Amino acid sequence: MSEPAAHSQVETSTPKELVREPLVLNNRPLGWITNQVAGIVEGDMPKWWNIAFGVSFLLMLMSFGYIGYLITTGVGVWGLNHPVAWGWAIVNFVFWIGIGHAGTLISAILFLLRQKWRTSVNRTAEAMTIFAVICAGIFPGIHVGRIWLAWWLFPLPNANAIWPQFRSPLLWDVFAVSTYFTVSLLFWYMGLIPDLATIRDRLRKNAGQCKTGLDKMINKLKQFLYGLFSMGWIGSNRHWRNYEKAYLLLAGLSTPLVLSVHSIVSFDFAVSQLPGWHTTIFPPYFVAGAVFSGFGMVLTLMIPMRTIFNLEEIITVRHLELMCKVIMATGTIVGYAYGMEFFIAWYGGNPYELYAFKNRAFGPYWWSYWIMISCNVISPQLFWFKWCRTSPWFIFVVSIFVNIGMWFERFVIVVTSLHRDYLPASWGYYSPTQVDILTFVGTFGLFMVLFLLFIRYLPSITIFEVKAVTPQADPHSVEGGADRVKGGDH
Amino acid sequence: MSDAVTTPAQDSEESTNWRSIPQIAVVFGLVLCMYGLVQDKQQFAFSYLTAFMFFLSLGLGSLFMVLIHHLFDAGWSAPIRRYLEHFSCLLFPWLGVAFIPIGFMAPDYIYPWMQVADPHEDHALYVKKALFNKPTWYAASTLLFLFWGWLTHRLRYWSLQQDKSGTAEFEGKLMFPEHLIASFYKNFQGLPFEKDNQQVLCTRMMRIHAAYGVVLFAFTLTLGAILWMKSIQHQFFSTMYGVYYFAGSVWLTISTAWITARVLKAKGLLPQVHNLQFYHLGTMLLAFTVFYAYIHFSQYFLIWNAAVPEETFWYVLREQGTWAYVSWALIIGHFLIPFLTLLRIDVKLTNKVMVPVFIWVILMHYMDMYFNMMPEIHPDGPSPAVADLGALLLIGGTLIWVFMRSLFSHPICPLRDPRMGEAIEHH
Numbered sequence: 001m002s003e004p005a006a007h008s009q010v011e012t013s014t015p016k017e018l019v020r021e022p023l024v025l026n027n028r029p030l031g032w033i034t035n036q037v038a039g040i041v042e043g044d045m046p047k048w049w050n051i052a053f054g055v056s057f058l059l060m061l062m063s064f065g066y067i068g069y070l071i072t073t074g075v076g077v078w079g080l081n082h083p084v085a086w087g088w089a090i091v092n093f094v095f096w097i098g099i100g101h102a103g104t105l106i107s108a109i110l111f112l113l114r115q116k117w118r119t120s121v122n123r124t125a126e127a128m129t130i131f132a133v134i135c136a137g138i139f140p141g142i143h144v145g146r147i148w149l150a151w152w153l154f155p156l157p158n159a160n161a162i163w164p165q166f167r168s169p170l171l172w173d174v175f176a177v178s179t180y181f182t183v184s185l186l187f188w189y190m191g192l193i194p195d196l197a198t199i200r201d202r203l204r205k206n207a208g209q210c211k212t213g214l215d216k217m218i219n220k221l222k223q224f225l226y227g228l229f230s231m232g233w234i235g236s237n238r239h240w241r242n243y244e245k246a247y248l249l250l251a252g253l254s255t256p257l258v259l260s261v262h263s264i265v266s267f268d269f270a271v272s273q274l275p276g277w278h279t280t281i282f283p284p285y286f287v288a289g290a291v292f293s294g295f296g297m298v299l300t301l302m303i304p305m306r307t308i309f310n311l312e313e314i315i316t317v318r319h320l321e322l323m324c325k326v327i328m329a330t331g332t333i334v335g336y337a338y339g340m341e342f343f344i345a346w347y348g349g350n351p352y353e354l355y356a357f358k359n360r361a362f363g364p365y366w367w368s369y370w371i372m373i374s375c376n377v378i379s380p381q382l383f384w385f386k387w388c389r390t391s392p393w394f395i396f397v398v399s400i401f402v403n404i405g406m407w408f409e410r411f412v413i414v415v416t417s418l419h420r421d422y423l424p425a426s427w428g429y430y431s432p433t434q435v436d437i438l439t440f441v442g443t444f445g446l447f448m449v450l451f452l453l454f455i456r457y458l459p460s461i462t463i464f465e466v467k468a469v470t471p472q473a474d475p476h477s478v479e480g481g482a483d484r485v486k487g488g489d490h
Numbered sequence: 491m492s493d494a495v496t497t498p499a500q501d502s503e504e505s506t507n508w509r510s511i512p513q514i515a516v517v518f519g520l521v522l523c524m525y526g527l528v529q530d531k532q533q534f535a536f537s538y539l540t541a542f543m544f545f546l547s548l549g550l551g552s553l554f555m556v557l558i559h560h561l562f563d564a565g566w567s568a569p570i571r572r573y574l575e576h577f578s579c580l581l582f583p584w585l586g587v588a589f590i591p592i593g594f595m596a597p598d599y600i601y602p603w604m605q606v607a608d609p610h611e612d613h614a615l616y617v618k619k620a621l622f623n624k625p626t627w628y629a630a631s632t633l634l635f636l637f638w639g640w641l642t643h644r645l646r647y648w649s650l651q652q653d654k655s656g657t658a659e660f661e662g663k664l665m666f667p668e669h670l671i672a673s674f675y676k677n678f679q680g681l682p683f684e685k686d687n688q689q690v691l692c693t694r695m696m697r698i699h700a701a702y703g704v705v706l707f708a709f710t711l712t713l714g715a716i717l718w719m720k721s722i723q724h725q726f727f728s729t730m731y732g733v734y735y736f737a738g739s740v741w742l743t744i745s746t747a748w749i750t751a752r753v754l755k756a757k758g759l760l761p762q763v764h765n766l767q768f769y770h771l772g773t774m775l776l777a778f779t780v781f782y783a784y785i786h787f788s789q790y791f792l793i794w795n796a797a798v799p800e801e802t803f804w805y806v807l808r809e810q811g812t813w814a815y816v817s818w819a820l821i822i823g824h825f826l827i828p829f830l831t832l833l834r835i836d837v838k839l840t841n842k843v844m845v846p847v848f849i850w851v852i853l854m855h856y857m858d859m860y861f862n863m864m865p866e867i868h869p870d871g872p873s874p875a876v877a878d879l880g881a882l883l884l885i886g887g888t889l890i891w892v893f894m895r896s897l898f899s900h901p902i903c904p905l906r907d908p909r910m911g912e913a914i915e916h917h
Binding site: 009010011012013014015017018020256259263267270271272273278279280281282283284332336337340341343344346347348349350384385387 | 563613614616617618621678687689690693701705708709712716727728729730732733762780784785788789791792793795796797798800901903904905906908909910911914915
């Protein structure tokens with residue numbers, strides 16, 4: 001059969017019921033996208049922003065205060081006991097690191113998978129990643145007890161010839177997390193450059209509208225700063241070519257990091273022999289859980305954001321629905337891992353292993369186990385229903401469940417495995433103290449302070465990438481390409 | 491619709507020669523198997539099981555590829571969907587039939603736990619006697635094939651019906667319990683169920699099967715890997731084992747999908763595939779090369795580091811004698827060589843690289859299966875036998891024969907896939 005003949009038998013049209021929904025609604029011109037996103041940075045922040053910032057700032061100060069109290073007093077202020085010598089600090093560390101996974105997954109892996117829908121959400125998700133890793137980084141630092149010796153975590157030459165234990169996964173964490181943070185920051189910053197230049201140019205254009213001398217000075221200062229950080233970007237062909245190449249390379253480099261960081265975090269537990277911790281599925285299970293929790297937090301942040309800043313046409317219901325599907329898939333993978341752990345605990349015939357799992361479900365911490373199962377395995381199954389995954393307020397509620405569930409997952413892994421030692425004489429019950437709880441609550445303040453500053457000063461949506469996925473950007477578009485945006489701000 | 495479309499290569503003189511190769515393989519395989527069976531029944535049983543698990547990988551991997559095509563609503567993979575559906579349909583009845591000899595040989599020659607008269611004598615067996623008893627093993631094995639049969643054949647049914655949609659030949663009918671699933675989607679999902687729009691109906695049905703199918707696929711694949719492969723040494727346990735078999739299976743399938751597309755295109759039977767499909771399949775092969783390594787490394791590393799004797803014995807056995815070389819060959823051959831080879835962008839489109847890679851992937855995946863199975867009967871090292879080749883030729887030849895029959899009985903490319911435009915136009 002000749003090629004044209006074969007082609008002629010194959011139908012290439014798509015029935016209207018199955019046409020893909022657009023990624024930017026209402027066929028908006030390109031200039032509208034710029035105005036909508038840059039307008040958030042250029043305009044005054046609403047009153048709620050100031051209130052939210054104030055509350056978050058106070059929470060952050062509270063956390064720092066408790067950390068100061070911890071440092072000056074000692075880890076005795078935490079609820080640690082024998083045998084639970086690892087409590088909320090490690091739980092919170094893993095929780096925040098997990099949240100920091102969605103950003104790089106969206107920006108790097110979905111980029112390599114050519115998933116165009118990522119463009120509306122990647123910037124915010126990446127920012128969230130960086131802020132979450134900052135929050136996570138606090139806990140290993142303070143949990144060493146004598147924080148002034150935290151530099152021992154790094155293999156630095158010293159007079160006592162003391163080296164870290166290279167066989168400890170906690171040391172691998174130091175390298176994994178710091179590499180992840182560095183690459184994520186670079187990736188995020190590089191993606192910002194063209195948009196920072198857009199803001200710089202718009203500031204220059206709007207300079208004439210400044211009425212007072214102070215306004216003019218602020219405008220000049222902003223021009224200088226945005227100009228400085230946009231590194232002389234003029235959008236030339238050469239700039240774009242270099243940018244595209246570097247972005248692809250960084251995406252390639254970031255992809256293994258997404259997997260490696262949480263795999264190494266899982267090694268913190270899995271390399272041991274402790275029942276409940278030593279299980280071979282931990283690395284991929286932790287990665288799936290991290291993606292799950294990361295997407296939960298992305299949705300928690302994005303749903304209010306798209307409403308408050310009128311971004312519903314850029315972060316559409318389709319975007320939310322796709323993220324819900326990721327949550328459903330990863331939640332089910334996590335459910336598979338929970339089931340497999342239980343099954344192999346039974347299958348393996350090790351009585352301690354089986355006891356550890358029975359104890360999780362029916363022991364003193366049964367409530368935490370069932371919160372975990374309800375939030376992580378059952379609640380995502382609601383997204384089988386189209387209504388559930390297309391109703392923003394409902395998605396928001398489920399995303400909160402996901403956040404709660406994933407914190408409890410780490411609590412279940414850490415505490416329930418430790419609180420029953422082999423000898424009943426070494427059994428205990430762990431309860432957090434006020435310091436444990438409020439230090440953790442305060443990290444949400446730090447996270448929100450950073451996030452609010454981000455939406456205040458940086459374009460929270462990748463303007464140039466969103467434009468690239470609109471029909472107008474396609475040179476073959478029937479919409480007429482550049483004609484549609486004539487006179488527009490782009 | 492003309493006959494030339496439904497059987498595009500039937501009148502091709504040239505194709506008849508290469509189509510007889512599987513039949514010759516079956517004959518040779520049968521002779522070698524008979525010889526192997528007479529020589530050493532246990533060796534034959536293990537050789538046969540190894541070959542079976544190798545080809546089961548292709549069936550399950552293809553099913554996974556079909557499932558994710560629908561779940562991701564992918565565009566690029568539309569032209570390669572049909573032959574993957576045919577590969578997946580080999581699971582039932584053909585791989586089910588191929589399993590029958592394993593069922594007969596299982597108690598006496600393959601699974602030592604089936605020979606334990608009193609499970610009380612063996613703690614590792616006693617704790618899981620609810621699953622590890624003969625009736626459950628046979629019943630579970632049967633159910634696995636029945637489920638795979640249902641899923642693969644319904645997916646292919648709707649796919650083939652879609653080709654006929656909008657014509658008088660269309661005869662797509664919901665089969666129980668598809669009525670219930672369809673009514674669930676209509677009533678609870680708010681999805682219009684366009685019975686009068688046959689093309690859309692078929693896509694909806696395939697997506698529905700893919701949605702629940704992928705969840706059950708994960709559980710059934712895991713159960714199959716445990717019951718048929720891991721249970722050779724029933725004392726061994728690893729939560730990763732199902733994922734491990736899955737990773738290797740998809741790796742083999744992607745490579746096979748690439749080569750099948752290349753052959754069909756070269757023969758002029760599938761002109762719809764272009765660089766887009768070859769590139770994406772090559773990239774997926776690289777991704778699964780890394781994924782398999784990640785999974786197997788994690789399993790090995792965690793067992794090695796914890797050094798719990800109940801687990802380490804499995805790897806200790808595989809580090810003794812000449813098995814140590816096989817272990818190293820897996821690290822180098824299953825990961826390093828394909829990883830370094832596939833890194834470059836252009837090689838994913840190059841026959842000179844991808845054809846040897848395909849042969850290499852076959853060898854490595856077979857070696858991986860061999861590494862799992864054979865140390866039980868050859869603790870000192872690999873011991874190639876005539877039956878190994880015989881079983882591969884017999885099962886492989888039969889499956890390729892059936893596959894080609896299916897392939898040429900239907901349009902090789904889906905004719906009315908709603909995403910075909912994306913696959914063809916953007917090359």
